[in-house]
Amino acid sequence: MLDKKDRAIVSFLQYDGRTPYTKIANELSVTEGSVRQRVKRLVDSGQLQIVGIVPPEEMGWTEAGMIGINVQANRIAEAAEAIAQLSEVSYLFQAAGEFDLFAEVYCKDKEHFVSFLNNKLQKIPGVDRTQSFIILKLHKLSYRWGDSEMPHKETAKSKKELEYKS
Numbered sequence: 001m002l003d004k005k006d007r008a009i010v011s012f013l014q015y016d017g018r019t020p021y022t023k024i025a026n027e028l029s030v031t032e033g034s035v036r037q038r039v040k041r042l043v044d045s046g047q048l049q050i051v052g053i054v055p056p057e058e059m060g061w062t063e064a065g066m067i068g069i070n071v072q073a074n075r076i077a078e079a080a081e082a083i084a085q086l087s088e089v090s091y092l093f094q095a096a097g098e099f100d101l102f103a104e105v106y107c108k109d110k111e112h113f114v115s116f117l118n119n120k121l122q123k124i125p126g127v128d129r130t131q132s133f134i135i136l137k138l139h140k141l142s143y144r145w146g147d148s149e150m151p152h153k154e155t156a157k158s159k160k161e162l163e164y165k166s
Contacts, residue, residue, distance in 0.1 A: 005034075006042060008028055009035055010042070010048060012024045015144065021039070055141070062108065063106070063107040063113045063134070065107075065134045067117075067131065067133070068099030068130065069100060069101040070100055070128045071126045071128060072126045075126030076094065080092060080101055082125070083101065083103055083127075086116075088107055088112075113134075117132065
């Protein structure tokens with residue numbers, strides 16, 4: 001789990017992954033080297049990824065959907081591993097409820113979506129049944145958790161609040 005300083009650094013990077021470490025250091029009253037070392041540790045440990053995010057439709061992936069997937073009970077891990085390897089799948093999770101797994105999928109068009117279902121997903125060993133939910137309109141897409149505003153010294157009620165937001 002991230003400590004309070006790591007979370008403060010991440011809050012800046014969630015807003016803008018290109019935020020200079022010197023700016024983060026100044027805002028948090030720590031050294032630039034400390035910020036750099038913490039970010040490196042978080043990246044190296046897999047706790048943090050800094051990536052460029054482009055809306056899928058800008059890359060030509062215009063057909064989006066969530067797919068509920070039922071899998072044979074003894075094959076959930078195996079099926080999840082195979083599904084996670086499919087390039088159309090951007091997000092995959094195991095769930096409690098009607099479906100064992102849910103996959104967020106992006107395809108180039110309807111034909112690609114149908115081909116993905118018939119020729120890839122439903123041919124994975126252990127997959128029993130799928131139900132597709134086509135995304136008609138996206139109302140929110142965010143990769144920020146917690147505070148939605150970039151933290152600033154000027155807007156924080158106190159330095160302690162800035163450094164230790166949970």
